[in-house]
Amino acid sequence: MPAESFSLRRDPWFLFAAIVGGTLLLAATAGPFLAPYDPYDISFTVLEAPSAKHWLGVNDGGMDIFSELLTALRNTIMFGLLAGMAGTGLAVFAGVFSALRQGVTGLMLMRLADMLLAIPSIMPLVLLAALFQPPPSLMALALALFLWAGPSRLINAQARMLVTAPHILAARQMGGSLWYLLRRHLVPEIYPIALIVLASRLRAAMFMEASLAFLGLMDPARKSLGSMIGYGLKYYFLDIWSNWLLPPIVCLSLLIMSATLLAMRMEKRMDPRLQNLS
Amino acid sequence: MRLFTRMTWMPALSAYLLTALALVYASFALPRLLPGDAFIAMYGGGHVAMEAQEEAKIRASARYNAASESFTQYLGRLGRLDWGTSTAYETPVFGLIMHALPWTLLLMGTAHLLSLGLGFILGVEAAWRYDSVPDRLLTSVMTFLEGIPELGSGVLLLLVFALWLGWFPAAGGETVYSGLSPWERTLDILHHLVLPLATLVLAYLPGNALLSRAAMLMTLRQPFMLTAAAKGLPPWRRRYAHAARCALLPVVTRLGLRLAGMLTGVLVVESIHSYPGLGTLLFQAVSLRDLPLISGIALFSSLGVLTVALTLERTYQYLDPRLKQQRVTLHAC
Numbered sequence: 001m002p003a004e005s006f007s008l009r010r011d012p013w014f015l016f017a018a019i020v021g022g023t024l025l026l027a028a029t030a031g032p033f034l035a036p037y038d039p040y041d042i043s044f045t046v047l048e049a050p051s052a053k054h055w056l057g058v059n060d061g062g063m064d065i066f067s068e069l070l071t072a073l074r075n076t077i078m079f080g081l082l083a084g085m086a087g088t089g090l091a092v093f094a095g096v097f098s099a100l101r102q103g104v105t106g107l108m109l110m111r112l113a114d115m116l117l118a119i120p121s122i123m124p125l126v127l128l129a130a131l132f133q134p135p136p137s138l139m140a141l142a143l144a145l146f147l148w149a150g151p152s153r154l155i156n157a158q159a160r161m162l163v164t165a166p167h168i169l170a171a172r173q174m175g176g177s178l179w180y181l182l183r184r185h186l187v188p189e190i191y192p193i194a195l196i197v198l199a200s201r202l203r204a205a206m207f208m209e210a211s212l213a214f215l216g217l218m219d220p221a222r223k224s225l226g227s228m229i230g231y232g233l234k235y236y237f238l239d240i241w242s243n244w245l246l247p248p249i250v251c252l253s254l255l256i257m258s259a260t261l262l263a264m265r266m267e268k269r270m271d272p273r274l275q276n277l278s
Numbered sequence: 279m280r281l282f283t284r285m286t287w288m289p290a291l292s293a294y295l296l297t298a299l300a301l302v303y304a305s306f307a308l309p310r311l312l313p314g315d316a317f318i319a320m321y322g323g324g325h326v327a328m329e330a331q332e333e334a335k336i337r338a339s340a341r342y343n344a345a346s347e348s349f350t351q352y353l354g355r356l357g358r359l360d361w362g363t364s365t366a367y368e369t370p371v372f373g374l375i376m377h378a379l380p381w382t383l384l385l386m387g388t389a390h391l392l393s394l395g396l397g398f399i400l401g402v403e404a405a406w407r408y409d410s411v412p413d414r415l416l417t418s419v420m421t422f423l424e425g426i427p428e429l430g431s432g433v434l435l436l437l438v439f440a441l442w443l444g445w446f447p448a449a450g451g452e453t454v455y456s457g458l459s460p461w462e463r464t465l466d467i468l469h470h471l472v473l474p475l476a477t478l479v480l481a482y483l484p485g486n487a488l489l490s491r492a493a494m495l496m497t498l499r500q501p502f503m504l505t506a507a508a509k510g511l512p513p514w515r516r517r518y519a520h521a522a523r524c525a526l527l528p529v530v531t532r533l534g535l536r537l538a539g540m541l542t543g544v545l546v547v548e549s550i551h552s553y554p555g556l557g558t559l560l561f562q563a564v565s566l567r568d569l570p571l572i573s574g575i576a577l578f579s580s581l582g583v584l585t586v587a588l589t590l591e592r593t594y595q596y597l598d599p600r601l602k603q604q605r606v607t608l609h610a611c
Contacts, residue, residue: 013421115297118587120541123576124304130564130572131308150535204539207427211546214429216564229433233550241437249430257425264421 014265021258031070039067057243072223083140083205087147095155113149121146129217151197199263225252305577366566371574382555393482401490424484428543432477432550449552474551493525534590
C-alpha cells in the first residue's frame with residue numbers, strides 16, 4: 001500500500017467512536033459492580049425525582065433507574081454482540097464458501113442471500129416473538145439468519161478476486177483443503193472487511209433489539225434500552241424526560257453512532273477508490 | 279448492485295415469487311407448531327382470569343388455527359382476502375390492515391421522496407464543491423446524523439416540538455370529528471404528518487446524501503466530464519445532465535437493498551407518534567396479544583416490501599439503459 005494518506009489513528013471520527021464505544025462497553029461489563037441497587041428491587045418510592053440516593057430517580061415500578069440503565073445497556077450490547085458476531089461469521093463463511101465453490105452450491109447460497117435481503121427481517125422476528133416468546137439469545141441467533149445476507153455479497157466479491165490470486169491457486173494446486181485455504185489464506189485476507197461487517201451488523205442488531213423491545217416483543221420483565229424508552233414514553237406528561245427518557249435515548253444513540261462511525265471510517269480507510277481522492 | 283445487474287426479468291420474478299411463497303408458508307406453518315390451541319397460545323404463559331364465555335369466543339374466532347386446514351386451503355383463503363378475524367377488535371384482519379395502510383404509504387412515500395430528492399441534491403452540490411467549507415460541514419453533519427436511531431430522534435422531536443413547544447400534535451393522523459373542509463383537512467393531515475415524517479427523513483437523508491456525494495466524486499473524475507467542460511457547457515448542465523445521472527444509480531440501488539431493513543424504523547416511528555398506520559396497529563396488536571392480527575400484518579407488509587423491491591428493480595432498468603443490452607460491465611459509472 002502506498003504512503004498512508006488516511007490513518008485511522010489520526011481520524012477524529014474513528015477515535016471518538018472507539019472511545020465512546022469502549023466506554024459504553026466498559027460500563028456494560030462493569031454494570032453489576034457499578035449499579036448502586038438491584039435493578040429488579042421494587043422497594044423504592046414510585047416515580048421519585050433524582051436525588052443523591054437515586055441519581056436518575058425511580059421508575060413507575062419503584063426500581064432505581066440508574067441501576068436499570070446499566071442492566072439495559074448490558075442486555076442491548078450482549079444481544080448486539082451475539083447477533084452481530086453470528087451474522088458476521090455466517091456472512092464470511094457464505095461469502096468465502098461460494099467463492100471457492102463457484103458451482104451450483106455457491107450460486108444457490110448467493111441467491112438465498114438476495115432473497116433474504118428482500119424480506120423485512122423484523123417481520124419474521126415479530127411472528128417468532130409473538131408466537132413462541134423465545135429467550136433473547138435465540139432471538140439474536142434468529143436475527144443472525146437474516147443479518148448475513150447483505151455483507152456476504154461484499155465478502156463474496158472480495159473472495160472471488162482472492163481465489164484467482166496466484167498464491168491461492170498455488171495452495172489449491174498443492175492440495176490445500178477447503179479448511180486449510182480458509183484458515184491460512186482467505187480468512188486472514190478477508191479479516192479487515194469482516195471487521196467493517198461486524199461493526200455494521202452490531203449496529204443493525206442493537207437497533208433491532210431496541211426496536212423489538214420498544215414494540216413490546218421481548219420479555220416485558222427484561223431490561224433493554226428500547227423497553228425503557230417505551231415505558232418512559234407512557235409517562236411523557238409527567239416531568240420525567242430528563243431522568244427517565246433521555247438517559248436510555250442518549251445511551252442508545254451513542255451505541256448506534258459509535259458502531260456506525262466505526263464501520264464508516266474503516267470502510268473509508270479500506271476503499272482504495274476513496275483513498276486517491278485526497 | 280448485483281441484486282439488480284445480475285438478474286434478468288424472468289428469473290428475478292420467479293425468485294421473488296418463490297420468496298413470497300416461502301413467506302406465506304412460514305405464516306401458515308409457524309402458528310401450527312404451537313402446542314395446544316389459539317387460546318393457550320395467547321394466554322398460556324400469563325395469569326389471566328377469564329370467564330368461560332370469553333374463552334369460548336376467542337377459541338371460536340381463532341377457528342382457522344385448526345390443524346385440519348391444508349396449505350392450499352390456506353392459500354385460497356388468503357386469495358379470497360379472508361385473513362382471519364382479529365381477536366381483540368373482532369373484525370376481519372384484512373379490513374384493519376387496509377384501514378391502516380394508506381397512512382403508512384403516505385408516511386413512507388413522502389419520507390423516501392423527500393430524503394431521496396434532498397439527499398441527492400445535497401450530495402451532488404457538496405461533491406461539486408469538494409473539500410470546501412460547505413462540503414466539509416455537510417459531510418460532518420450527515421455523518422453525525424447517520425448514527426442517530428429513529429427511536430432516539432423520534433422521541434426527542436416529540437418531546438421538543440409536540441410537548442414543549444406545542445407546534446405539532448403529539449399523536450394521530452388527523453383531527454377526528456372536526457368537520458373540516460377538504461382543503462383544511464389536507465392541511466390538518468399534513469400538520470399531523472410533520473413530526474413522524476421529520477424523524478424518518480432525518481434517518482434516511484444522511485445515507486442518501488453521503489452516497490450521492492461519493493458516487494458523484496467518482497463520476498466527476500471520468501473523462502466524459504472533461505469533454506463536457508471542453509465543450510463549454512454551463513456548470514449546472516455538466517453537474518446534473520452529465521454527472522448526476524450516473525451518480526443516481528447507486529442511490530436507487532441502495533434504496534432497493536435497504537428497503538426491507540427500513541421497515542423497522544417505520545414501525546418504531548409510527549408507534550412513537552401514534553400515527554394510525556400499520557406500525558401502530560402492530561404495536562396495539564402486540565399489547566393486546568392479538569395473534570391473527572400480528573401474523574396478518576407481518577405477512578402483508580413482507581409481501582408489500584417484496585412487491586416494491588420488484589418494482590424498483592424494473593425502474594432501475596429504465597434509469598440505466600445499458601442494462602437492457604445485458605451484462606455490460608458497469609465500470610464507467
